[in-house]
Amino acid sequence: MSDHGDNGAHAEHVVPVSTYLGVFIALLVGTALTTGVAYIDLGKWNTPIALVIAFTKMSLVVLFFMHVKYATGLTRVIIIAGFFWLAIMITLSCQDEFTRTWEIVPQGWLGNGSMILPLLSRFF
Amino acid sequence: MSDLAHSAHPQGFAHQFEEIDQQRDAGRLGMWAFLVTEILFFGGMFTAYIIYRLKHLPSFIEGSHQLKVVFGAANTAVLIVSSLTMALAIRSAQTGRKKGTTIFWLVFTWLLGAAFIGIKLHFEWWPDWHEGLVPRFHWFYNGPHAPGVLMFMVFYFCMTGLHAVHMVVGLGILTVLIIMTARNRFSAEYYSPLEISGLYWHFVDIVWIFLFPLLYLIGGRYPGS
Numbered sequence: 382m383s384d385h386g387d388n389g390a391h392a393e394h395v396v397p398v399s400t401y402l403g404v405f406i407a408l409l410v411g412t413a414l415t416t417g418v419a420y421i422d423l424g425k426w427n428t429p430i431a432l433v434i435a436f437t438k439m440s441l442v443v444l445f446f447m448h449v450k451y452a453t454g455l456t457r458v459i460i461i462a463g464f465f466w467l468a469i470m471i472t473l474s475c476q477d478e479f480t481r482t483w484e485i486v487p488q489g490w491l492g493n494g495s496m497i498l499p500l501l502s503r504f505f
Numbered sequence: 506m507s508d509l510a511h512s513a514h515p516q517g518f519a520h521q522f523e524e525i526d527q528q529r530d531a532g533r534l535g536m537w538a539f540l541v542t543e544i545l546f547f548g549g550m551f552t553a554y555i556i557y558r559l560k561h562l563p564s565f566i567e568g569s570h571q572l573k574v575v576f577g578a579a580n581t582a583v584l585i586v587s588s589l590t591m592a593l594a595i596r597s598a599q600t601g602r603k604k605g606t607t608i609f610w611l612v613f614t615w616l617l618g619a620a621f622i623g624i625k626l627h628f629e630w631w632p633d634w635h636e637g638l639v640p641r642f643h644w645f646y647n648g649p650h651a652p653g654v655l656m657f658m659v660f661y662f663c664m665t666g667l668h669a670v671h672m673v674v675g676l677g678i679l680t681v682l683i684i685m686t687a688r689n690r691f692s693a694e695y696y697s698p699l700e701i702s703g704l705y706w707h708f709v710d711i712v713w714i715f716l717f718p719l720l721y722l723i724g725g726r727y728p729g730s
Binding site for chain 1: 529582585586593596599704714719727
C-alpha cells in the first residue's frame with residue numbers, strides 16, 4: 382500500500398465489520414426463510430411473502446453492502462429514478478397486455494417448425 | 506481537506522477533480538448510472554416473466570417444479586457469502602490494511618463466484634439437459650402442460666443465462682482487481698475501482714435474490730402444490 386495517509390481525506394464512512402456480519406446473517410436467514418416458507422401451504426400468500434423477503438434482502442444489500450445509506454443525494458436520486466422507470470415499464474406493460482384483446486395471427490406467418498407455434502395453438 | 510488539491514496528490518487522483526472525495530462520489534454516481542441501465546436490462550426480462558406467469562400460471566408452476574431447488578438455494582447462499590467477502594475486500598483497502606488481506610478477500614470472492622457457476626452447470630443445467638428440459642436443443646419433456654413448461658424453461662435459461670454471463674464478467678473484473686491490488690495500485694485514499702466493482706458484484710447478487718424465488722419457488726414446494 383502506498384503511504385499517503387497524511388494527505389488523505391478520511392471523511393469516508395467505514396462500515397464496521399459487525400454491521401457487515403449482521404447484514405450477512407440477516408441475508409442468510411432470509412434465504413432460509415424464503416426456501417422454508419415455500420414448503421408450507423399458505424395459499425395465495427406464498428408469492429407475496431417470497432417477494433417481501435426478496436425486497437427486504439435487496440434493501441439490506443443496497444443500503445449496507447452498496448453503501449447507499451452513506452451515499453450522496455444525487456446518487457440516491459439516480460437509484461430511485463431507475464426503480465421508478467422499472468415500475469413504469471412493468472405497470473404499463475401489464476396494463477396494456479391485460480386490457481387488450483389480440484387479433485388471431487395467421488399461423489403461416491410464423492413458418493413451419495416455429496418454436497412458438499405449439500404455444501400459440503395451445504392458448505389462443 | 507479543501508487544500509488537498511494544493512497538497513501532494515494521492516496515487517490515482519485525477520486532476521479534473523477538486524478533491525479525492527469528489528472523485529469518489531463521481532465514480533459511484535457513474536457506476537450507479539450504469540447499474541440503472543442494468544436494472545432496466547434485467548427489468549425487461551422480469552416484465553415479460555410477470556406477464557407470462559400471470560397468463561400461464563399452471564404451466565409456470567409445473568415448470569418451476571422441474572428445477573433443482575436445493576441447488577438454487579445453495580447458490581443463493583454462495584452469492585451472499587461472496588457479497589460479504591467483496592465488502593470485506595473493499596473495507597480492507599479502505600482502512601489501509603496490507604495488500605495481502607485485500608487479495609485474500611478478493612480471491613475468496615472469486616472462488617465463490619466460480620463455485621456458483623460450477624454448481625449451476627454441474628447440478629442444474631447438466632441434469633436439465635439429460636431430463637430433456639432444454640428448449641429447442643434437447644427437449645422431450647411431456648408433462649400435462651408441456652408447451653407452457655417449454656415457455657417457462659425459455660425464461661429460465663434466458664434469465665439465469667444472462668445472470669451467469671454477468672457472473673463470468675464479474676470474475677474477469679475480480680481477476681483484474683487482484684492484479685491491480687498486487688501491483689500496489691490502491692491505497693486508503695484511492696480504492697474506487699474496488700468499490701465500484703463491488704457495486705457491480707452486489708448488483709448481480711441482488712438479481713439472483715429475485716431470480717431464486719421467482720423461478721424456483723412458484724406455487725410452493727409443499728405436498729400437493
